[in-house]
Amino acid sequence: MIDLILEEKLDELDPLRHLRNDDDAQLADVVPAQPPSIHNQLVELSFSSDESALLPNPVVIKLVVDASPGCGGIAWPAGEVLAAYIARRGSWKGKNVLELGSGTGLVGLVAGKLGARACITDQAPLIEIMARNVSMNDLTAFVTVAELNWGEPIPQDIPRPDVLLAADCVYFEPAFPLLVKTLADLVIDDTTEVLFCYKKRRKADKRFFTLLKKEFTWTEVDDNPARDAYSREAISLLRLSRKHSRLSCRTVTSRCR
Numbered sequence: 001m002i003d004l005i006l007e008e009k010l011d012e013l014d015p016l017r018h019l020r021n022d023d024d025a026q027l028a029d030v031v032p033a034q035p036p037s038i039h040n041q042l043v044e045l046s047f048s049s050d051e052s053a054l055l056p057n058p059v060v061i062k063l064v065v066d067a068s069p070g071c072g073g074i075a076w077p078a079g080e081v082l083a084a085y086i087a088r089r090g091s092w093k094g095k096n097v098l099e100l101g102s103g104t105g106l107v108g109l110v111a112g113k114l115g116a117r118a119c120i121t122d123q124a125p126l127i128e129i130m131a132r133n134v135s136m137n138d139l140t141a142f143v144t145v146a147e148l149n150w151g152e153p154i155p156q157d158i159p160r161p162d163v164l165l166a167a168d169c170v171y172f173e174p175a176f177p178l179l180v181k182t183l184a185d186l187v188i189d190d191t192t193e194v195l196f197c198y199k200k201r202r203k204a205d206k207r208f209f210t211l212l213k214k215e216f217t218w219t220e221v222d223d224n225p226a227r228d229a230y231s232r233e234a235i236s237l238l239r240l241s242r243k244h245s246r247l248s249c250r251t252v253t254s255r256c257r
């Protein structure tokens with residue numbers, strides 16, 4: 001309890017400290033090292049795909065990373081784990097994919113490379129870097145970029161997703177109820193698959209799951225051979241299911257570009 005109180009005090013002083021001070025260095029196999037002062041750098045990430053299908057293998061993504069528009073401007077560990085899983089599943093042709101808190105757009109870009117129609121979303125400061133990454137990977141025909149602020153009404157022109165993705169989005173406590181609201185607004189029944197990749201960093205994260213439990217149940221994705229490796233780094237890949245089906249209520253606020 002004392003630990004939790006101390007952590008909360010430190011969080012008040014520096015809300016993003018737990019994103020920086022863990023032992024991500026051990027993740028070197030999964031995640032390239034990323035110094036904190038990244039400005040307008042280009043990285044290339046590659047993910048193994050389904051060897052049996054006529055798909056790009058590996059899936060190679062060029063990514064502009066830049067920490068100046070916010071923490072989402074670089075690629076985070078759970079994002080890389082989710083991107084690797086998306087690539088391993090093979091073709092995404094014909095699927096409507098929506099990603100929340102996309103940051104650089106990495107996960108949605110991998111889905112786009114494999115044939116999905118993906119809409120990658122984040123807050124306004126990240127729009128430019130996402131758009132640059134879409135163009136740089138020649139994915140403008142497959143991947144659109146939109147502003148989507150958690151907790152706000154879902155823009156009407158954001159298509160209802162077959163698959164909803166979110167990676168490394170549990171890190172800032174005031175945003176916990178907003179993210180749960182957006183997940184619940186977007187998923188009205190089990191026709192939408194929700195893949196939620198999460199890195200546990202602190203005890204307060206459990207408050208997110210207390211809120212999430214009101215709207216969703218979840219199970220660990222178990223068809224991922226990399227599971228042991230990322231579990232050791234406190235990363236979980238979850239599939240969420242809606243507890244209560246309901247009708248959606250949407251309000252137009254912005255356009256998907």
Ligand SMILES: C[S@@+](CC[C@H](N)C(=O)[O-])C[C@H]1O[C@@H](n2cnc3c(N)ncnc32)[C@H](O)[C@@H]1O
Binds near residue numbers: 078079149167171
């Ligand atoms: C730690 S980063 C993860 C980025 C990316 N998914 C990845 O794994 O590399 C969290 C992302 O959530 C976004 N985010 C935080 N609060 C948000 C909000 N209220 N509405 C929309 N996006 C938000 C941030 O801008 C950031 O891009």
